[in-house]
Amino acid sequence: MEFNDNKAIYIQIAEHICEHIMLGTWKAEEKLPSVRELAVQLEVNPNTVMRTYDLLQQKNIIANKRGVGLFVTKESLQHVQTYRKSIFLEEELPQLFRNIYLLDISLEELKTRYQGFIDENFK
Numbered sequence: 363m364e365f366n367d368n369k370a371i372y373i374q375i376a377e378h379i380c381e382h383i384m385l386g387t388w389k390a391e392e393k394l395p396s397v398r399e400l401a402v403q404l405e406v407n408p409n410t411v412m413r414t415y416d417l418l419q420q421k422n423i424i425a426n427k428r429g430v431g432l433f434v435t436k437e438s439l440q441h442v443q444t445y446r447k448s449i450f451l452e453e454e455l456p457q458l459f460r461n462i463y464l465l466d467i468s469l470e471e472l473k474t475r476y477q478g479f480i481d482e483n484f485k
Contacts, residue, residue: 363375363378363404371410372411372413372414373414375400376417376418377446379394379423379424380423380446383434383438384442384443384446388434390435390436390438391433391434391435391436392433392434393431393432393433394415394432394434396431397411397412421441421445422437422438423435423441423442423445424438
């Protein structure tokens with residue numbers, strides 16, 4: 363995973379985990395890698411992964427089963443979508459709208475390109 367400088371690393375890792383849940387790579391009630399395992403895999407400090415896991419627990423996306431480890435919750439998909447949707451609508455969409463306006467991109471062109479993206483990547 364490559365990190366960028368515009369967001370905290372623990373948030374980027376949380377988004378990475380959320381994406382895996384939305385894509386079905388990590389399913390409900392599936393065990394997550396330990397803090398150390400994920401830290402080694404992503405080449406980050408274990409404290410960073412711990413911070414990520416804390417955030418995801420607060421959002422009810424993952425849960426700790428004492429003595430066993432961390433697991434994806436049953437309702438994780440709904441919680442991930444709510445969490446990611448709020449971030450998108452509050453932070454990313456205004457910038458996207460700004461670019462659409464400045465570049466004079468029509469809604470029809472957006473619709474056509476969006477449909478092409480869906481057809482190419484998800485069908």
